[in-house]
Amino acid sequence: MAQKASVDRDICIGCSVCSETCPSVFKVGEDSNRGNDFKSFTNDSVDQQPIADKVQEAIDSCPVQCISWQEKDDEQKEE
Numbered sequence: 001m002a003q004k005a006s007v008d009r010d011i012c013i014g015c016s017v018c019s020e021t022c023p024s025v026f027k028v029g030e031d032s033n034r035g036n037d038f039k040s041f042t043n044d045s046v047d048q049q050p051i052a053d054k055v056q057e058a059i060d061s062c063p064v065q066c067i068s069w070q071e072k073d074d075e076q077k078e079e
Contacts, residue, residue, distance in 0.1 A: 003069045004048050005055050007040045011066035014038030018058040018067060025055055026067075040067070 005025055007018075018026035018040050025046055031039040048055050059067045 002049060002072045003052075004044060004072045005042050005059065005067055006070040007042055008066040008068075009034060009039040011064050012039045013064055013066075014040065015063060016040075017061045017063065021058040021061055022051065022054040024051065026058060 007026075009031060014028050014037060016028045019028045025043055025048055027041050027043065028038050029041060030036045031041075055069075059069070
């Protein structure tokens with residue numbers, strides 16, 4: 001099963017390390033669900049498998065460890 005990066009926005013501090021490391025997958029912006037604090041968002045329309053090494057580098061570089069791999073189910077693949 002394919003994997004995709006997932007950000008726990010309850011932990012994310014919006015530092016932009018992930019978006020600087022892998023800008024095709026990660027973007028930092030205001031999150032209206034969390035008081036307009038800056039948080040990281042993932043671009044799930046990008047096939048992350050070919051650039052898994054850059055995604056992993058972003059995961060490893062996160063100072064608060066809020067990014068992880070999760071299984072991408074078939075329903076998510078179609079979106």
